[in-house]
Amino acid sequence: MENTVVNIEELLTLLQSPDFYEREEAVKQLNLSDSDEAVAGLVIALEDPDLGIRELAADCLTRKKGDTVAQLLIRFLGSEDIGSRNLASEILVKIGRDAVPSLIEYLNDDDHDIRKFITDILGLIGDEKAVEPVCQRLWDENANVVCSAAEALGEIGSTAAVPHLLAAYDKIEEVRLQAVEALGKIGDPSVLNKLYEILKTDDPIIRYAGLEAIGEVGRADSIEHLVPFLGNEDRLIAEVAMMAVIKISRKTGGKVSYDLPLNNFTDFLFDGIRNRDRDITEFTLSRLRHWFGREVIQGLLNVIDYVDENDLLRITEILGEAGHQAGKLIVEKLKTASSSTKLKLLDVIRQFIDEELAEDILDLASDPDQEVRQKTAHVLGVSGNPRAIPVLKALARDPIGHVRSAAYSAMGWLCSYDEADFIFEGLDDKYPDVREAALGALIIVGGPRVVQKFYEDLDHMDIERQRLAVTALGWIGEEEVVLPLLKAINHSDPGIRRSAITSLSKIGHVPDLHPFVLALHDENTSVRKAAVSALLSLNGEAAVEEVTFLLDDEDVWVRFHTINAIGELGISRLAELIIPFLEDDLDIIKLAAVKAIAHLGSREALPVLDRLRKEKNQDLAKAAEMALSTMGGKQ
Amino acid sequence: MDIKQRDQGSIAILDLNGRLDLSSGTMLKEHIKKLFEKNVTSIHLNLSGVDFINSSGLGSLVSIMKETRLAKGRFTLSNLANYVQEIFEITQLSHIFEIYTTEEEALASYQSVPAN
Numbered sequence: 001m002e003n004t005v006v007n008i009e010e011l012l013t014l015l016q017s018p019d020f021y022e023r024e025e026a027v028k029q030l031n032l033s034d035s036d037e038a039v040a041g042l043v044i045a046l047e048d049p050d051l052g053i054r055e056l057a058a059d060c061l062t063r064k065k066g067d068t069v070a071q072l073l074i075r076f077l078g079s080e081d082i083g084s085r086n087l088a089s090e091i092l093v094k095i096g097r098d099a100v101p102s103l104i105e106y107l108n109d110d111d112h113d114i115r116k117f118i119t120d121i122l123g124l125i126g127d128e129k130a131v132e133p134v135c136q137r138l139w140d141e142n143a144n145v146v147c148s149a150a151e152a153l154g155e156i157g158s159t160a161a162v163p164h165l166l167a168a169y170d171k172i173e174e175v176r177l178q179a180v181e182a183l184g185k186i187g188d189p190s191v192l193n194k195l196y197e198i199l200k201t202d203d204p205i206i207r208y209a210g211l212e213a214i215g216e217v218g219r220a221d222s223i224e225h226l227v228p229f230l231g232n233e234d235r236l237i238a239e240v241a242m243m244a245v246i247k248i249s250r251k252t253g254g255k256v257s258y259d260l261p262l263n264n265f266t267d268f269l270f271d272g273i274r275n276r277d278r279d280i281t282e283f284t285l286s287r288l289r290h291w292f293g294r295e296v297i298q299g300l301l302n303v304i305d306y307v308d309e310n311d312l313l314r315i316t317e318i319l320g321e322a323g324h325q326a327g328k329l330i331v332e333k334l335k336t337a338s339s340s341t342k343l344k345l346l347d348v349i350r351q352f353i354d355e356e357l358a359e360d361i362l363d364l365a366s367d368p369d370q371e372v373r374q375k376t377a378h379v380l381g382v383s384g385n386p387r388a389i390p391v392l393k394a395l396a397r398d399p400i401g402h403v404r405s406a407a408y409s410a411m412g413w414l415c416s417y418d419e420a421d422f423i424f425e426g427l428d429d430k431y432p433d434v435r436e437a438a439l440g441a442l443i444i445v446g447g448p449r450v451v452q453k454f455y456e457d458l459d460h461m462d463i464e465r466q467r468l469a470v471t472a473l474g475w476i477g478e479e480e481v482v483l484p485l486l487k488a489i490n491h492s493d494p495g496i497r498r499s500a501i502t503s504l505s506k507i508g509h510v511p512d513l514h515p516f517v518l519a520l521h522d523e524n525t526s527v528r529k530a531a532v533s534a535l536l537s538l539n540g541e542a543a544v545e546e547v548t549f550l551l552d553d554e555d556v557w558v559r560f561h562t563i564n565a566i567g568e569l570g571i572s573r574l575a576e577l578i579i580p581f582l583e584d585d586l587d588i589i590k591l592a593a594v595k596a597i598a599h600l601g602s603r604e605a606l607p608v609l610d611r612l613r614k615e616k617n618q619d620l621a622k623a624a625e626m627a628l629s630t631m632g633g634k635q
Numbered sequence: 636m637d638i639k640q641r642d643q644g645s646i647a648i649l650d651l652n653g654r655l656d657l658s659s660g661t662m663l664k665e666h667i668k669k670l671f672e673k674n675v676t677s678i679h680l681n682l683s684g685v686d687f688i689n690s691s692g693l694g695s696l697v698s699i700m701k702e703t704r705l706a707k708g709r710f711t712l713s714n715l716a717n718y719v720q721e722i723f724e725i726t727q728l729s730h731i732f733e734i735y736t737t738e739e740e741a742l743a744s745y746q747s748v749p750a751n
Contacts, residue, residue: 323707354704382731384701409727415694440726444697446690475722477689478657506687506718508654 008037015044023053031060036068043072047084058087062094070095070102077117078109089117093124100125104133112142119145123152131156135164143174150175154182162188169194177209184213192217196225208240215244218251223258230261239268246283254286262291270299274306281311288318297326301333305341316344320351327352331360339369346375350382358383365391370400377403381410389416396422401431408434412441420450427468439468443475451476455484463493470496474503482510489515494524501527505534513539517546528553529561536565544569548577560592567596575602582608587617594620598627606631637684638666646677646745648738652684660695667699676708677745681738683714688722700732709733713741 007029014026023045030041042064045057061069069091076088092099103118103125119137122130134156137149150168153161162183169179180198183191195217198210211229214222222244229241242265249256262269272280288296300315307315319326330345337345342364349357364376377395380388388410395407408426411419423445426438442450454476457469470488473481485507488500501519504510516538519531532550535543550562563581566574581593582605594612597605609631612624636659637652647670653659667678678699696712703710713735715723723729735741 352704352707378730384704409730412726413697413728413731415697436725437727440728443690443722444693444726444728446694475690475725477687478691507689508687 008033008035008041012037012041012044015041015048020050020053023048023050024056027053027056027060031064034064039064039066039068040072043069043076046076046087047081054087058091061091065095065098067102070099071106073099074102074106074114074118077114078111085117089121092121096125097127097129100127100129104130107133107137112140112145115140115142116145116148119148119152123148123155126156128156128158128160131158131160135161138164138168138172138175146172146175147178150178150182154178154185157186159186159188159190162186162191166191166194169198176203176206180206180209180213184209184216187217189217189219192219192222196222199225199229204234204237208237211237211240211244215247218248220248220252220255222248223256227258227260230264239265242268243280246279249283249286250279254283260287262287263293263295266295266299270303273299273303273311276306281307285311285314285318288314292322292325294325294329297322297329301329301345304344305338312344316348319348323352324354324357327357328360331357334361334364339367339372342367342369342372343375346372346379350375350379353379353383355383355385355387358385358388362388362391365395370398370403373398373400374403374406377406377410381406381413384414386414386416389414389419393419393422396426401429401434404429405431405434405437408437408441412437412444415445417445417447417449420445420447420453424453427465435468439472443472446476446478448480451478451480451484454481455487458484458488458491458496466491466493466496467499470499470503474499474506477503477507479509482507486510486512486515489519494522494527497522497524497527498530501530501534505530505537508538510538513543520547520550525553525555525558528555528558532558532562532565536569541569541571541574544574544577551577551581556586556588559589563589563592563596567592567599570599572601575600575605578602579605579608582612587615587620591620591623594623594627598623598630601631636662638663640666643742645675646679646742647675648679648681648742650681650684653686655682655685655688655692655695657689657691660692664695664699664702667702671702671706671708676703676706678703678708679711679713679738679741679745681714682712682716682719685719686716688719693722693726693728696732697728709745711735711741711744713738 011026011029014022017023027042027045030038042057042060046054048054048057061073073088073092076084079085092103100122103122107115107118109115115137119134122134131153134149134152137145140146140149150165153165165179165182168175183195192214195210195214199207201207211226214226226241226244230238232238232241245256245260269280269284273284297319300319304312304315319330327349330349334342334345349361358380361376361379364372367373367376373395377392380392392407392411396404398404398407404426408423411423420442423438423441427435429435429438451473454469454472457465460466460469470485473485482504485500485504488496491497491500497519501516513535516531516535519527520535522528522531528550532547535547544566547562550558553559553562563578566577575597578593578596578600579602581589582597584590584593590612594609597609606628609624609628613621613628615621615624636654639650641648641650649666651663670678700710711733714737715734723732723734735744
């Protein structure tokens with residue numbers, strides 16, 4: 001014990017050392033003791049010349065809490081040194097509820113400054129135990145203490161303070177403002193009638209506070225008392241009244257049904273959005289569906305760079321709904337906007353772009369930002385304006401591939417048949433996305449000229465172009481592609497032969513099926529499979545006789561495919577062709593046969609299917625079970 | 636191609652069945668032109684019955700979209716079969732049409748985004 005005392009004394013001495021590290025170490029050591037002397041030492045260190053040591057001591061004291069700490073700190077509140085006083089206040093606030101009893105004890109201190117500081121601290125701590133003692137300070141002889149007491153009661157927020165605040169409002173002129181503010185913060189609706197009465201005062205500051213307080217209380221039925229002030233010639237009063245309406249709107253979940261004169265507050269509301277005031281932003285955006293006009297659209301365009309992604313989406317939706325009304329203003333904004341804003345606005349304008357507006361955005365095709373050029377191409381494509389074609393042709397020569405790709409797509413959307421030759425050049429681009437865009441455009445454009453060019457491309461020196469040609473002809477799908485595709489069935493490339501057969505089966509109306517019959521003998525299995533499907537699709541049951549030999553094809557997948565294709569015809573007479581395959585050596589063929597029989601239906605197959613459902617191969621067993629179930633239903 | 640019309644409020648819902656090509660596309664454009672004459676400019680096409688569409692069919696849809704824009708209306712599509720979906724992707728027309736997976740989703744969108 002004696003050692004500890006000696007140590008504390010030494011540490012207290014070290015606090016006076018000129019050496020920073022010795023003083024710092026002393027604070028750390030004092031923190032290890034819970035004795036009153038050690039606490040006193042830490043309090044002394046709050047006046048250390050070095051900020052680091054003062055902060056270290058403050059941190060230690062905050063953790064210690066307890067009466068001694070609070071009482072020693074309270075003494076600092078009377079200090080002449082503002083820094084020490086503020087630091088002590090900060091620590092007491094951080095100590096919080098544990099400091100409240102000591103603070104209340106000193107609330108009647110002779111020094112009015114200490115009474116004021118303690119009142120402030122109790123307000124910041126916000127413990128309801130302090131309500132009654134602080135209420136007594138409303139009647140303090142010192143006006144500063146009285147005002148602090150009213151403010152503190154607002155911070156604590158207890159309804160128990162309401163009668164005291166109302167009494168203070170009526171009897172002490174100096175505390176009126178703080179009392180009204182406190183009543184607002186407490187938010188007890190029972191004070192509303194008093195607040196409405198307060199609005200009649202001649203004092204603009206008190207009226208201002210009254211309006212704010214009504215907003216803080218947040219009751220929808222207060223709106224009728226606020227509405228007259230929305231037209232007040234004192235702009236500040238009108239805006240405070242509007243802010244009160246906004247707060248009520250938030251607190252009531254937007255349930256404000258009054259027809260408000262929002263046009264008088266356009267600048268106020270959009271300034272609020274620009275300043276990222278959440279309440280104003282939410283209120284304003286929620287009103288936009290019922291509140292349109294040139295000024296509103298202009299306001300939205302001016303704040304578009306100040307809102308988060310969510311609000312931006314809402315704004316762009318609203319602008320999109322405004323449609324043409326917003327179009328010209330957006331075009332104006334586009335002239336001076338940043339690249340990111342241009343992209344957002346192009347997305348908006350795209351929703352309602354027409355030929356007239358398209359003329360106004362042609363200049364954006366030479367924007368230095370590649371994304372803007374790309375989006376401009378898309379928007380011009382949507383516009384339907386053929387006068388955009390020269391601009392799109394220029395963009396199709398852009399050094400950036402994505403821009404060229406967008407330009408070709410857009411030319412397709414404009415169905416610019418006269419530009420088919422130009423679009424064909426895109427098929428030679430070095431980037432695949434540009435080639436694909438050009439291909440897509442040519443598919444939309446279609447027509448004899450495009451078909452002829454693709455027909456010629458079937459003999460192009462580049463095999464890739466030949467493949468693109470057969471794909472394009474298939475998707476164009478007009479009658480004039482049938483002959484080129486029939487020719488392509490004899491192409492040297494099996495991929496092209498297969499693609500031509502598949503496309504023709506989709507298009508239908510094929511005058512000559514002979515090339516398909518020949519393709520059944522193709523050396524390539526995928527071509528044979530395509531030919532089976534195509535023939536059965538185009539000629540139905542009549543083609544079955546021609547394809548049956550493929551049931552014995554050397555390739556298992558051709559056999560599998562042929563069984564499937566016959567099954568899909570769903571003609572029960574054909575089951576006799578398939579039944580033998582239920583007992584094939586290969587499970588995969590048995591499986592195809594089971595599924596085909598399920599489509600076709602056959603009593604003769606039932607015994608075999610019944611046997612197959614006991615197969616070890618679970619896929620086969622399940623398929624047989626399902627086929628029996630399906631056929632049971634059919635029969 | 637068969638066109639059946641159902642009305643839901645101010646929206647004309649057209650059920651298309653069959654192939655959408657030059658002749659059926661022309662028929663569809665005529666049908667929609669008559670709707671415009673009656674000031675019906677909110678048009679939804681349910682394409683679940685369309686299993687084939689060619690270049691002319693696409694051209695008809697693009698033309699209808701442009702006409703609808705001029706009429707300040709809305710034109711939506713839904714229930715695209717795989718083949719139709721694929722050609723919309725290849726031509727990138729999926730970027731310019733309002734396409735919904737189901738008719739219900741498309742009609743719900745009319746609640747939030749009315750015609751221009």
